[in-house]
Amino acid sequence: MKNPFEVSTPEGISAQDAHELFVDVFTDFHQVPKIGHTFLNGHRGSGKSMMFRYMLPDCQTISRNCSIAELEYYAFYVPIKLTDINYPELERLHDSSNTFFNEHLLVTHIASKCFKQLLTHKGDLNKYSEDLSTFYNDIFLWHVDLSGGDIDNCIDGENLTTERIIKSIIKIIDGMVLQCKMYCKKIAMNKNIPNTYSGPLCNYLDFLYPILxxxxxxxxxxxxxxxxxxxxxxxxxxxxxTKILNTWVSYRTSSDVSLKISTQLDYKTFSTINNKTIDYPHDYTQVNIASVYTSEKNNYYRRIEKIVSKRISKYLGKEIRPEDFFPTDKKQEGELEKIRKQLKKDNYSKEREYSSSDAARRYATSEYLKRLKRSRSGATLSYAGFGKLVDISSGIIRHFLEPASKMFNECLSKSNISIAEVIEIPVGIQDYVIKEYSSDFLEHEFKKVIQEHGDVQVGERLSKADKLYNLINGLGQMFHRIFVSDKAERIVFSIALNNLPDKELSEIIDLAEHYGYLHKSTIGNKQGTGRNKLYILSRILAPYFKLDPSGFKGYRFMNSELLKLSLTDPSRFEKEANRLLFDEDSSQLTIYDQLS
Known part of the structure; x- marks a missing residue:
């Protein structure tokens, strides 16, 4: 037995485990397994790699109970993160040379990964050894020769085992990669070296696509x-x-070879080598996981519920409802119920039948936190309970599993029991771990932002990391003030901008989205004539800023100039935002009125 919520990389999960643990998300992301080029965008831990793992043939044959030949598609997995095909020194070459070398490195990297995957089918391929030998001798070597590779010393494919043939193909491809890398090293050490490369150069249309x-x-x-x-x-x-890959997308070869490209919302450009943009949905489809789960929270809740149930069943051998395994704080729920009853009583109206229930739903947690503040006991909201943990994870599956894994380990450590004896995670442990996780997300994880964007540019007083930190803190504190106010809408996680942000603010907002602190969406404007940009604070930060991650969700309209204040002048932003909050008519003011 092991920790049922342990987070493993998809590469480290067996096909059988992936099949048993996978929850079908393709009803939400139906474009991903369909024919066609697709971009799959989502934060780290949102489930992109797990989707790809499930699409691989070893999982698909188990799930569909069929042979490889009967599959709807055959997928090759090509990770980019842990590669060394990015050579900055190539940028100093002429545009055409730089393009040729980069395409060669990308093509050969993908080709090598594809044929290495075939080694997992060497037993099945033995039945087709003659076909494979013909492919090697007549197709593969011909394309290698056409690309400038040396085939004189290549072994003949006849009478070789399928494993030897595949390994020979991989060796030839890796040799072509090495020749290019050696040249890259030479020009890196000697910037004056002439462009005398005489090795092979492979491209998509003349090498990878026809070979596949x-x-x-x-x-x-x-x-x-x-x-x-x-x-x-x-x-x-x-x-x-990136431009080369976009060019491949523009070729529209998807009926034979479809490209499925995952990103962490950090794709550099949608331009091709000829500086033309690929068009959505003409050339490709696009899926943004955060956008789907932000708008379809019920679907996300059901996904997590199934994931947790499967893991408890597989690793603990028990059938326990997720709501029972992660119980809520009964004492807090009792106090909240009293407040709800009082709110229903105080807001009862014959003319508006639902006003009392609406008030109870909107204001109960707000009134409860205000009572705790007045008591000065130091107590605050408890974030225990399956529903709250799902809401806090904010559409990112990893943000549920990682704290759940820590909770499980903490439970074993403090209770001195075996894994088999765990039937629930105590409320105190849930609350402690999720608050620590929320704090780490802004404080510890932010070190990554500082490493990448912590340098102060010439003429600037603050770095991009400083501005991002100010933005998130400013929003979090503003939302907390709203939560403990007497406003009609108190549970607010979003701001809608009346006008477009300028370049500086846009860059910081993009950073916030990339690192998972904000989610982007749109909302209808007040005039009903179009849509405004909507930015949603990640609910992972709810415990950090003492907010309610569930319940009624409101939003505040704001001019972008006011939000920009938070980047460099947090105290003034707090003052102006506070005035905006308590001025019922402030949403009608101009920016000059707001900043006067």
């Missing part, structure tokens, strides 16, 4: 269905490689 198309003719594969190339963490490609 011909490989598909081997009867092991679903010959009439496409190959998918699952490119994980596409944001790690350099700028030129």
């Amino acid at each position: 198309n011909e490989l598909k003719e081997i009867s092991l594969f679903p010959r009439k269905n496409p190959f998918y190339i699952l490119i994980d963490d596409g944001g790690y490609l350099n700028y030129t490689q």
Whole structure:
């Protein structure tokens, strides 16, 4: 037995475990397994890599109980994050040379990964050794020769085992990669070296695409269905490689080879090598996990419920409802129920039947926290309970599993019991761990932002990391003030901008989205003539700022100039935002009125 909530990388999960633990999310993201180029965007831990893991043939054959040849598609997994194909020294070469080298590195990296995956099918491929030998001798080596590779010393594929043939293909491809890398090292050490590269250069249309198309003719594969190339963490490609990949998308070869590209909302450009943009939805489809789960919270709740149930069943051998395994704070719920009853009584109206229930739903936690503050006992909201933990995870599956894993370990440590004896996570442990997790998300995890964006630029007083920290703190504190006020809408996590943010504010908001502190959406404007930008604070920060992650969700309209104040002048932003909060007519004021 092991911790049921332990987070493993998809690469480290067996096909059987992936099949048993996977919860079908493709009803929400139906474009991903369909034919066509697709971008899958989401924060770290949102489930992108797990989707890709489930799409691989070893999982698909188990899930569909069929052979590889009967699959709807055959997917190759190509991670980008842990690679060394990004050579900055290439940028000093002429545009065409830089493009040729980068495409060669990208093509050969993908090709090598594809054929290494085939080694997992070497037993099945033995049945088609003659076809594979023909592919190697007549197709593969011909394309290597066409690309400038040396085939004179390549072994003949006849009478070789399938494993030897595949390993020979991988060796040839890796050799072509090495030749290019050696050249990159030479120009890195000697910037005056002339462009004298005489090695192979592979590209998509003349090498990768035709080779995969011909490989598909081997009867092991679903010959009439496409190959998918699952490119994980596409944001790690350099700028030129990103443009190259977009160029492949623009070729519209998806009926034979579909590109599925995951990003952590950090894709560098949607321009091609010719500086033309690929068009959505003409060239590709796009899925943003956070946007889907922000608008479809009921679906997300059900997903987590199934994930937790499967894990408890598999690793603990028990059938326990997630709501029972992560119980709520009964004392707090009792106090909240008293407040709800009082609110219903105080707000009862014959003319408005639902006003009392609406008031109870909106204000109970706010009134409860205000009572705790007045008592000066130091107590605050408890964030225990499955529903609250789901809300706090804010659409990111990892943000549920990681704290749940820590809670489980803490339970074992403090209770001195075995894994098999765990039937619930005590309320105190849930509350302690999730508050620590929330604090770490802004304080400890923010060190990554500082490493990347902590340098102060010439002419600036603050770094981008400083401005981002000010923005998140300013919003969190403003939302807390609203929560403990007497406003009609108190549970607020969003701001809607009346006008577009300028370049500086946009850059900081993009950083906030990339690191998962904000989610982006849109909302209808007050005039009903269009839509405004909406920015939603991640509910992972609810415990940190003492907010209610559940219940009625309001939003505040604000001019972008006011929000920009938070980047460099937090105290003035707090003053102006506080005045805006308590001025019922402030949403009608101009920016000059707001900042006077």
